[in-house]
Amino acid sequence: MATPITDEERERFRELFDQGLARNDIARIMNRSGWTVTQMAKSAGVSFDRSITIAATAARSSDLAEKRSVLAEEMVEAAFQALIEVRKKPYLVGAFGGRDGTWHEQYLESAPVAEIRQALTSAGIAFDKASRIVERDTGELHQAVSFLGRLQEAISAVYEEEHQAVDDVVE
Template sequence: MAARRPITDDDRRRVAELHAQGLSRNAIAKEIKRSQATVSKLAAELGLSFRRERTAEATRAKVLDAKARRAALALDLLGDAERLRRQLWEPCTLVKIGGKDNVATEHPLPRPLFDDQLRIVQATGLAVERHARLVELDADTGHDNARSLLGALLGGLQAKHGTDPE
């Protein structure tokens, strides 16, 4: 078993400093290369706490950031689908390489070959499906509001009638 490093005044100072910056216990532990238990011990010694409210607030912010990123990605996917769809009927150039000298020859076409059109349609469909999935993922279904309303109603009824749900 490796010998434990003694806790130093520098460790205490860094914990206080990083805590003041709003870092979590885990982030501080990683930063100062100490265990989470050591950071908790130092924080308690310094009269610092890692309140759950701050963690919950940070989590809500990350959830909102992720939702915004998914919305931007969904728009990009829809744009990709539109660009792919337009290629179905656009003129294109078929390039063939062959002969003993591997010479490239170009053949203008009024639209892509059938196999290429099929792949374009498949890619377009995939982009549209992914767009729809991202939009559905972040859709406000109203379930949270209904749950909150029912919880408030139940709490009011219990308060009025003096009943306890347990």
């Protein structure tokens, strides 16, 4: 059974709310659940503005999408360079060997099949991963842009209502 909310808690809630604290912060400070703090807000006739959190989340999502895009470009470029390298003729191979473990190099007419296969496999994986990143981010970016547009419209509507209320009082 839930512990009843005291008058002191209601006062403390209002103090914390007026300081601009978020619901979960107030809940932690008051040692109450988020649901209880929401109920206190409702009974006090106030609500928590989530537009800042929503906008910050959208911005963070956009930043991460940009990083994924850069990573995808780097992956594709590295794979592309590997494919260029295995096509070079003559192809330089090298390895440590011999009793004393010295480095030995030799030019071959073309890259060994195993190295060509490794380059093609790496390029295929890079292409696949990059394609998935781009497909995913295109959808997320569309959602973020759509959300930001709706948020801008909502903010504009509130601004217009406030402006109209001020104009009505002035007249």
